[in-house]
Amino acid sequence: MDNIAGTKSSLVWTVNLSVVALVLLWTIPTFGLLVSSFRDRDQITTSGWWQSLFPSEQNIVYRIGDADTQRPEGAGFVIDGNVFGDGTGEVNAFGITSREPTAFAPGDVADMGDGVTATVQEDGTYAVTSPVAFEGRSPRLFITSVTPPRFTLENYDRVLFAEGLGRAFLNTMTVTIPATVIPILIAAFAAYALAWMEFPGRALLIAGVVGLLVVPLQLSLIPLLKLHNTLGIAGEYLGVWLAHSGFGLPLAIYLLRNYMVGLPREIIESARVDGATDFQIFIKIILPLSFPALASFAIFQFLWTWNDLLVAIVFLGNSEDTLVMTGVMKELLGSRGGDWEILAASAFVSIFVPLVVFFAMQKYLVRGLLAGSVK
Template identity: 70%
Template sequence: MEGMAGQKSSLAWAVNLAAFLLVLLWTIPTLGLFVSSFRDRDQISTSGWWQSFSGSEQTGFVRSGTADDQVQQDGVYVIEGSVVEGSQELSAWGTGARQPAEFQPGDTTEIDDGIQLTVTEEGTYRMTSAEPFELSRGERIFTTTISPPEFTTENYGRVLTAGGLGRAFMNTMTVTIPATVIPILIAAFAAYALAWMQFPGRALLTAAVVGLLVVPLQVALIPLLRLHNDLGIGKGYIGIWLAHTGFGLPLAVYLLRNYMVGLPREIIESARVDGATDFQIFRRIILPLSFPALASFAIFQFLWVWNDLLVATVFLGNTREQLVMTGLLRELMGSRGGEWEILATSAFISIAVPLLVFFAMQKYLVRGLLAGSVKGG
């Protein structure tokens, strides 16, 4: 029979396909953001990031010189110039908006009585006439050019200096690291007590922790902010550390308690027989064995605090010196909505650290989450 132990489910292919699609849907936008962070404004506005590795085609026009720019050579009057910039390559040109690619590089056409126009493969043009030019405004020369792939690190320089992201990055680190460490320290002690210490009301406390998991943090923002204001810690790092600690503790205690309950009872009983105290058991046995669960919660808490905007806005403030990275990105989207290269660079910097943390500790994530899912106390 399919689905029994040792049998491979017939739906395994569907699970694998769904996992592959989820990874693909997450990877493609991240890759696009990374590539866009190295492109300039013109490239982003004219082509997609997937076209950045090949030459991008652009259509436009330039105006030739006027009568003031003419010179006389070999009995004819000449106006010369260029229709391309930098490393662009000319693929076609024209003299009218309806047919902007009518001619190939090197062709010559007559744009007016007695006026000949030639555009070379190098992108230079030459207008000649037997009579003096009377152009007060240059002739329009439409061009179709191909720009080679080009990447720049100037976006990162602007963002980290003039953009203010460096200060916001430090603010975010100042908030995130203590808001990740403090809940782990408190929850580890509480989880050990709920898992292995006998005292009245232990089951009631465990049920209260589970109940707090479903309480939305939004309902506690205003009462907690009032309490912080009464204590004098309303707008500062201490207030936001305590807020994140309070919001993260239920999940931390629940996760660590379930993990510690699944640890071998014989090890702890042997340590007690040998005369070890609860603190010695906790420090020398429980903590080393619980590292996967500690690491898995650290990943969750770090990512949640790093990407938080609501709690930072309420408990830290909106001044330029207090903004975290999510708050700065919100301001950049409002004030620099057209500077997509700055937004892309800022957004990628904001997700780079969480990505490093996740990939560095991902091997502990599944182990820590699943270790206490079957066996409990």
């Protein structure tokens, strides 16, 4: 009964559930990253993105103002302020030592020794009084608070207006566009030759192209860099264009060759009977029919080159004049990469242009990937 026309195979539901699962695996983390890009460091550290709409409990180690901010009051001196700065929150408890961070309730007076007292109100305002002038390092307060949900655009402001980002954007475009066009031009000619031209060693060349697909690019970084230094193109755009083109050519040739092999042989034979040369067939017939495959590879190559950091640093350097966007964003993260809020905002800033390219050419991507699947 499973093969009766009009009935659905049980595998259909399996495929549908698998697609839904894959979509969720990509969508949920992306949405979480988007939410995190609008949160500050304290919120990201204390709670997950799924708790962003709810108040979160935070433990704050706050050092009061410097001695320069003290003011005389009565027979002593006072340093006051708000532990939340310009933000808002609610203090549940506070302490004067790390061993007892919740020793006092809001409004209580804590004895810090030598006549120094501290009090913290529920709204975060604090006052530390001393019978003598404050000197040296300021004391710390340990605050346990509940912070309401808060979203900010400061992360994007820091990323978008970072020093050198505009120049890095132009550098990235200068690297990406030629590094996408050059391998397409070379691979299109090579793919046509491997698909429709008979010559000795063609099978070996096809096998070599397939073998190059599994070779890690890291194996060739040092030899290529030495070659670039010998030729005098190290640190130049030409060097990084050639490197990206070389790394992308195996996939380009493999993809385009498989597509061109599936084109109708009758069209090409008819053109040859009419006296067309291989070059005329390639320009007037093969290229127009192969546009979906060309667009498919262009998307992959553009995305890979745009998001690249390793190849750009190795062959172009990391000076301010040649630094790409990924390099600038790496600098924003600091030496330890702990600024998660900047990382989240940088991710969405960096994917804006690739998303535009993808949605503009996605119909060609689908055609190219499905080409040859149906006869």
